[in-house]
Amino acid sequence: MKDVLIIGGGVMGCGIALRLAQAGAKVTVLERSIPGAEASSAAGGILAPQMESEGPGPMLELCLRSRAMYPKLAEELRELTGIDIQYLPCGLLQAAFDEAALHRLEATVAWQKAQGLRAELMDGRSARALEPALSDRVLGAAHFPDDHQVDNRLLVRALSTAAARAGATFRTGYVRGLLTEGDRVLGVDVDGEPLHAGAVVIAAGSWTGLVHGSRIDPQKVRPARGQMVELQLRVPLFSRVLFGPAGYLVPRLDGRVLAGSTMELVGFEKQVTAGGLQGILTMAIALCPDLADAPVSSFWAGLRPYTDDHLPYLGEGPLKDLFLASGHFRNGILLAPITARVVSEAVLGQRTTVDLTPFRFDRPAR
Ligand SMILES: Cc1cc2nc3c(=O)[nH]c(=O)nc-3n(C[C@H](O)[C@H](O)[C@H](O)COP(=O)(O)OP(=O)(O)OC[C@H]3O[C@@H](n4cnc5c(N)ncnc54)[C@H](O)[C@@H]3O)c2cc1C
Known part of the structure; x- marks a missing residue:
């Protein structure tokens, strides 16, 4: 079972940490502030694949799948943590x-x-x-x-608590960049200290392009x-x-x-x-x-x-053992459940529930 470093403790990092820890992986979330410090707490928590949709296609499918996961996720988080994430089927x-x-x-x-x-x-x-x-x-x-809708602040708190209970470690620190060898990622540099791992997930929200050594064009997110x-x-x-x-x-x-x-x-x-x-x-x-x-x-x-095409980057990144969960733009709270599932599947080398081709980092520009 892989050990995994996740850069960023927003809704993406916490959700992926929960799923990986539940699968038995050794997970560390590296967050420069506190979990949910940024967009994930600023959001409105609207779960609106239909209202937000720009038309039929893979993004609508992804959003609908994620919305459908919410009732079970709310139940699961309540059982695991006692936190009610205020999932409200309000219309x-x-x-x-x-x-x-x-x-x-x-x-x-x-x-x-x-x-x-x-x-x-x-x-x-x-x-x-x-x-x-x-x-x-x-x-x-x-x-x-x-x-x-859901209360996104309670959601991040519940996800981070559940992830920690499942065995994930949360560490405060600023990831300066990736440690690489050739086209493979070996770990990260946290405040000058090298940390090695079998896989690294970038879930750094708007700061994704600033993670040094990732080979991701900062303009992409x-x-x-x-x-x-x-x-x-x-x-x-x-x-x-x-x-x-x-x-x-x-x-x-x-x-x-x-x-x-x-x-x-x-x-x-x-x-x-x-x-x-x-x-x-x-x-x-x-x-x-x-x-x-x-x-x-x-x-x-x-x-x-x-992102320019309003689609997130999900799954394999530009380096071996590097994975992305970023660029969710205005639908990140909605997309948190499905992102946690498919990115953890990708990290574990499993067949992903959803075909991630439309969400690859090297997809053609729209
Ligand atoms: C005003 C507003 C309203 C929104 N409303 C909705 C809504 O109603 N519904 C919806 O679905 N979505 C909404 N969104 C979008 C949603 O909030 C985001 O898509 C989602 O929160 C992104 O989650 P994230 O985990 O990728 O990013 P973030 O929550 O930004 O988390 C990234 C984390 O990475 C950390 N980080 C970054 N770089 C490093 C580093 N080098 N080292 C260590 N840590 C690092 C940051 O500190 C941060 O905590 C809204 C967003 C905003 C701003």
Whole structure:
């Protein structure tokens, strides 16, 4: 059984560590901060393969498979750790404020139904019958009853706890680069100390391209900043995830509403900006006017690991015994269960549940 080093303790690193440790591998997660310090905690936790989809294909298939794994994962993590990751099968409404947007939703609903997926177009009145807090200005909406949400912070905590209980070691340290010999990876350099292993997994999110010696072009995975605002309601105003043309609202059970987000290619700058907050709050109040009175309890920004074709890099990397689990862009929480499964299978030399060809690091540029 291999010993494995995982660079990065986000949702990917923790999920893969859990699956490898359960399979009997000796696993060490190397995290420069604390598990879940970056994008995995900044996210909204929306599990929306249908709403997010750019059309039929391997990415939609991957996302649907991962979404389907969530109910069992939530059960498993509760049994292993006692943590309820707040997986909520709440459904999602995508609202349109004008005819053009409504036509686009109509087209999306049509192709998704043709694929056998549940989706429904409704007029404004029917949408407000489902969610009375929606603005009167909403002309119509697409209802995706199978798109859901999870509390991503609890998810990372549960995954890291379960991985540690299964025998994975978590070590704080900055991986400066890979130790290599010819075209094979031998281990990593952590803060100047060499660590050797039979396999290395890069799960370093937006920082993947900065791992020295990996032969991965830093341009392949780039940071895309997303700002978020948290509002605190005493009584929840709505129960579904709500999307508008300029953002979304995620209602947590305890009355918090996460409002997001921006999409900015501004390098590794993680600041929250006045313009970002203004845009998010304007969107939030346009979708749901009653939110104008809601107290703002927090705000933050995180870096999505962006790829040009919006697909992640999964499986074998450019060096022997090097594996990738990176570039999940805005669907990393959704894709965590399937990524953990297929990347651990690849590391263990098993046939992967999903054909990883479309997600190879050397796929042609789109
Ligand atoms: C605002 C926002 C909203 C989002 N909303 C959603 C959503 O609703 N649904 C969804 O599915 N996805 C969402 N995402 C995307 C999702 O958060 C990411 O795709 C996912 O978290 C990526 O996980 P990761 O483990 O690859 O990266 P990260 O969580 O960024 O983890 C990478 C880790 O690697 C560590 N690291 C990096 N380099 C090194 C090094 N050299 N040495 C040691 N450690 C290192 C970092 O400290 C970090 O902890 C959102 C993202 C953002 C920013």
